[in-house]
Amino acid sequence: MTNPIHIVGGGLAGSEAAWQIAQGGRKVVLHEMRPVRGTDAHQSDGLAELVCSNSFRSDDANGNAVGLLHQEMRTLGSLIMRAADAHQVPAGGALAVDREGFSRAVTTALEEHPNITILREEVAGLPPEEWGSTILATGPLTSPALAEAVGALTGKESLAFFDAIAPIVHRESIDMGKAWFQSRYDKAGPGGTGADYLNCPMDREQYEAFVAALIAGEKTSFKEWEASTPYFDGCLPIEVMAERGPETLRHGPMKPVGLTNPHNPTVKAYAIVQLRQDNALGTLFNMVGFQTKLRHAEQVRVFRTIPGLEKAEFARLGGLHRNTYLDSPRLLDATLRLKARPSLRFAGQITGCEGYVESAAVGLMAGRYALAEAEGRSLGPLPPTTALGALIGHITGGHVEVAEEAERNAPRSFQPMNVNFGLFPPLERMPRNETGKRLRGPEKAALKKRALTDRARADLAAWMAGEGWAQTAAE
Numbered sequence: 107m108t109n110p111i112h113i114v115g116g117g118l119a120g121s122e123a124a125w126q127i128a129q130g131g132r133k134v135v136l137h138e139m140r141p142v143r144g145t146d147a148h149q150s151d152g153l154a155e156l157v158c159s160n161s162f163r164s165d166d167a168n169g170n171a172v173g174l175l176h177q178e179m180r181t182l183g184s185l186i187m188r189a190a191d192a193h194q195v196p197a198g199g200a201l202a203v204d205r206e207g208f209s210r211a212v213t214t215a216l217e218e219h220p221n222i223t224i225l226r227e228e229v230a231g232l233p234p235e236e237w238g239s240t241i242l243a244t245g246p247l248t249s250p251a252l253a254e255a256v257g258a259l260t261g262k263e264s265l266a267f268f269d270a271i272a273p274i275v276h277r278e279s280i281d282m283g284k285a286w287f288q289s290r291y292d293k294a295g296p297g298g299t300g301a302d303y304l305n306c307p308m309d310r311e312q313y314e315a316f317v318a319a320l321i322a323g324e325k326t327s328f329k330e331w332e333a334s335t336p337y338f339d340g341c342l343p344i345e346v347m348a349e350r351g352p353e354t355l356r357h358g359p360m361k362p363v364g365l366t367n368p369h370n371p372t373v374k375a376y377a378i379v380q381l382r383q384d385n386a387l388g389t390l391f392n393m394v395g396f397q398t399k400l401r402h403a404e405q406v407r408v409f410r411t412i413p414g415l416e417k418a419e420f421a422r423l424g425g426l427h428r429n430t431y432l433d434s435p436r437l438l439d440a441t442l443r444l445k446a447r448p449s450l451r452f453a454g455q456i457t458g459c460e461g462y463v464e465s466a467a468v469g470l471m472a473g474r475y476a477l478a479e480a481e482g483r484s485l486g487p488l489p490p491t492t493a494l495g496a497l498i499g500h501i502t503g504g505h506v507e508v509a510e511e512a513e514r515n516a517p518r519s520f521q522p523m524n525v526n527f528g529l530f531p532p533l534e535r536m537p538r539n540e541t542g543k544r545l546r547g548p549e550k551a552a553l554k555k556r557a558l559t560d561r562a563r564a565d566l567a568a569w570m571a572g573e574g575w576a577q578t579a580a581e
């Protein structure tokens with residue numbers, strides 16, 4: 107009998123890791139604390155529950171780093187991508203999913219797998235040494251007892267800070283005499299129609315009043331120790347963006363480009379609020395980019411000033427959440443093991459990656475590394491030119507600490523990171539078009555992304571053909 111590999115946390119990362127190990131023929135014990143103990147954001151006992159948006163972001167594997175990551179995960183046999191593809195809902199150029207169907211598909215696949223045992227229990231301290239190889243994938247909302255124990259083991263590197271959740275509106279409460287369906291630039295994307303978003307237009311006066319109301323609105327207060335914790339870009343509360351300047355929102359989540367109001371086609375809206383379909387039935391819509399720390403009553407009051415949302419009924423209002431993550435570049439080795447205790451691996455957002463897809467992707471590799479190690483095989487790091495390799499490379503050492511910040515005693519500079527082309531090694535030569543001509547502007551950018559993604563595909567294929575992967579790839 108061989109020892110099972112233990113995984114703590116059945117979220118995006120833990121579920122994917124369990125699948126990878128079980129598919130490779132090893133036994134897995136997956137410890138998930140819900141429903142015995144909940145978190146501030148999860149609402150069900152389903153594995154791989156999506157706690158906020160239902161979007162996996164762009165599915166464009168030639169022009170977008172997260173789209174490339176989707177493709178790589180599909181190639182590597184990802185359960186999360188298989189379930190997402192099976193439960194997608196229309197979302198323009200993005201891959202969005204029906205959250206319940208998606209979570210159910212993952213839960214069923216893991217529950218029915220003969221190599222997986224699921225224990226519904228909180229691991230309230232460091233996993234015992236006798237468990238041997240263990241993956242900690244407890245996410246941004248790691249239970250306090252475990253977070254404390256990890257913090258004690260690693261030093262004061264575990265850091266908590268806050269992000270904010272965007273509200274969800276019932277579709278039938280939206281005034282379609284003012285709002286309309288259209289994706290930006292009518293882009294259809296996977297499973298989309300080109301008319302997947304609901305748009306609410308504002309004129310200048312309405313926009314300025316709205317920005318003023320956001321800034322004046324009553325916010326939930328921060329405790330003193332929380333006040334110094336930074337937000338990460340890409341998830342800033344809408345009122346924090348509004349405070350950065352009167353034009354900020356018009357150039358961010360409320361930008362009016364690529365959209366024409368059919369109710370008033372000759373007048374260009376000054377700003378536009380977009381809502382994205384949130385469930386398969388199309389009954390719920392998510393306010394894109396409207397994560398907020400306004401008090402609930404204020405959210406209802408202020409968001410009902412948006413044309414089309416005067417009678418909006420909210421299925422869920424925005425709110426705050428905590429994020430626990432390690433100073434991974436210092437603490438983890440290239441295969442995601444804690445240097446101070448190599449039988450412990452980390453996966454998912456607790457490693458400092460950011461996002462559903464990234465968390466699952468890191469879970470995929472943590473599972474594969476644990477599997478290879480258990481079988482006494484070596485599995486080399488992924489090429490840094492692939493999306494997954496670039497992401498894990500960044501987490502496990504690619505990030506460079508800013509010395510100045512350390513001197514000023516500012517918060518450490520390693521911040522949660524979405525996958526992006528900035529993490530990829532630069533191209534050796536800038537690509538030219540078919541006639542051999544150098545390009546400029548958007549054409550150059552598109553050609554560069556195409557070259558980066560082509561290089562990634564070729565390098566991933568070569569890496570997979572190597573011994574280490576082939577021997578653990580028993581799909």
Ligand SMILES: Cc1cc2nc3c(=O)[nH]c(=O)nc-3n(C[C@H](O)[C@H](O)[C@H](O)COP(=O)(O)OP(=O)(O)OC[C@H]3O[C@@H](n4cnc5c(N)ncnc54)[C@H](O)[C@@H]3O)c2cc1C
Pocket residue numbers: 114115116117118119120137138139140144145147148154155156157158159160161227228229230243244245246247248249252271426427428453454455456460461462463465466
């Ligand atoms: C409120 C919120 C909103 C977010 N919104 C988005 C978004 O819109 N889009 C996006 O891409 N990303 C979002 N994220 C970020 C992140 O991508 C997700 O949190 C993602 O689910 C992280 O995956 P994970 O597997 O690391 O953690 P999770 O999916 O959170 O899984 C961790 C699991 O571990 C369990 N657990 C925790 N402690 C213990 C313990 N001691 N013992 C046993 N089980 C335990 C939890 O119950 C949970 O099921 C959000 C995060 C939060 C907190």
